[in-house]
Amino acid sequence: MKRILFLLSLIFVVALAACSGGDNKENTAKDETPETVKYTTDDGEEVDIPKEPKRIVVMGSGYFGNLKQLDANIVGVHNLVQDSEILSKEVGDIELIEEGNIEQVLNLDPDLIITYNTDENIHELKEVAPTIGFDYAKWNYLDVHKELGKIVGKEDEANKWVADFEAKLAEDKKTVQDKLGTDTSVSVAEGFSKDIYVYGTNWGRGTEIIYQGLEMKVPETIEKDVVESGWKKISAEEVAKYSGDFIFLGDGDPTTNNAIESTSVWKNLDAVKNDRVVEFDSSTFWFNDPLSLEYQLEFIVEQLTK
Numbered sequence: 001m002k003r004i005l006f007l008l009s010l011i012f013v014v015a016l017a018a019c020s021g022g023d024n025k026e027n028t029a030k031d032e033t034p035e036t037v038k039y040t041t042d043d044g045e046e047v048d049i050p051k052e053p054k055r056i057v058v059m060g061s062g063y064f065g066n067l068k069q070l071d072a073n074i075v076g077v078h079n080l081v082q083d084s085e086i087l088s089k090e091v092g093d094i095e096l097i098e099e100g101n102i103e104q105v106l107n108l109d110p111d112l113i114i115t116y117n118t119d120e121n122i123h124e125l126k127e128v129a130p131t132i133g134f135d136y137a138k139w140n141y142l143d144v145h146k147e148l149g150k151i152v153g154k155e156d157e158a159n160k161w162v163a164d165f166e167a168k169l170a171e172d173k174k175t176v177q178d179k180l181g182t183d184t185s186v187s188v189a190e191g192f193s194k195d196i197y198v199y200g201t202n203w204g205r206g207t208e209i210i211y212q213g214l215e216m217k218v219p220e221t222i223e224k225d226v227v228e229s230g231w232k233k234i235s236a237e238e239v240a241k242y243s244g245d246f247i248f249l250g251d252g253d254p255t256t257n258n259a260i261e262s263t264s265v266w267k268n269l270d271a272v273k274n275d276r277v278v279e280f281d282s283s284t285f286w287f288n289d290p291l292s293l294e295y296q297l298e299f300i301v302e303q304l305t306k
Helices: 002-032 061-069 079-083 102-107 122-128 141-151 155-180 207-213 220-225 236-242 254-261 290-305
Strands: 036-040 046-050 056-058 074-078 095-097 112-116 131-134 186-192 195-199 231-234 246-250 277-280
Touching (some): 046 131, 061 074, 061 079, 061 112, 061 141, 061 290, 074 079, 079 095, 095 102, 102 122, 112 122, 141 155, 155 290, 186 207, 186 236, 195 236, 207 290, 220 236, 231 236, 246 290
Parallel strands (some): 056 112, 074 095, 112 131, 186 246, 246 277
Antiparallel strands (some): 036 046, 195 231
C-alpha cells in the first residue's frame, strides 16, 4: 500500500512539473513576442510597429543618416546612399538594396521598413513588414529627426542632437552675418541633362542650412515661385531671374553646368563677376540627415566667409 501511495505521489509531482514547464514555455514564448505600438503615417494609415525595432530596412535613403546617427538597428538600405561621400562611409556591413528588389528586402527579415510615401513599391513592402512611408515635403529637416527618434525608441538622443545642432547654427549664423551682413541673398541650383533646377528652403542641397539655419536672404523670385513647391525647372535664359548675391551650384550633370557657364547670361551675373559661385557635390548635398548636415554646414560657412 505504501509503495502504491509513493508511486501515485511521484506521478503527481512529475505531472505538476510538466505542467509548470509548459507554462514556462508559454510564458517564454509570450516574452519573446515583440511589443508593438500604434503609429499613424503621414497618409493617415495606422500601423503596428515594434516598440524597439531590431531589423530596420531603410528604402527611403534620405533617412539613413538619421537612423545611423541614432545608432538604430539597420540591416539594409537603398543603394543610393553609396553615392554620398559622407553616407557611403557609414554603410559598413549593412546590405545595399537595389531599387524595387522586394526579394532582397524579404531575405533580410525586417521588422520595420522606412521609406517615402511616394515609393512605387510601398504596397509590396507592406506585405513584407510594417512599413512607414514619410511624406518628404511635409517634414522640417530637424522635426523628422525627432520623429525618427521616437519611432526607434531614441527620442532623447534625437532631441539632444537637434539642440546641439541648433546651437552650432546660431554661432555660425553670427559668424556669417558679421562677414556679410543680414541682406545677402543666396540661390541654390543644379543642372541635369538639358534642364536647370532651382530649389526652395527645405529640399536638400544645403537649402535647410542656408535659408533656415543661417537665415540667408531668399531671392524674391524663389520665394514667390519655388518655396511652396520645393523646386522649379528653369531655362538657361532665366538663371539671372533666380540668382542671388551668391549661387550654390550643384554638379548634378557636369556637362550641363559647363554649358550654363559658357553662356553670356551666366557670365554677366553679379555672383559670377564677384567670384561668389560655390560649386558643390550634388550626391553628397542631396541629403539633409545629421551626418550630411554637419559636413554641409562646415563647407557652407567656409565658402561664405572666406
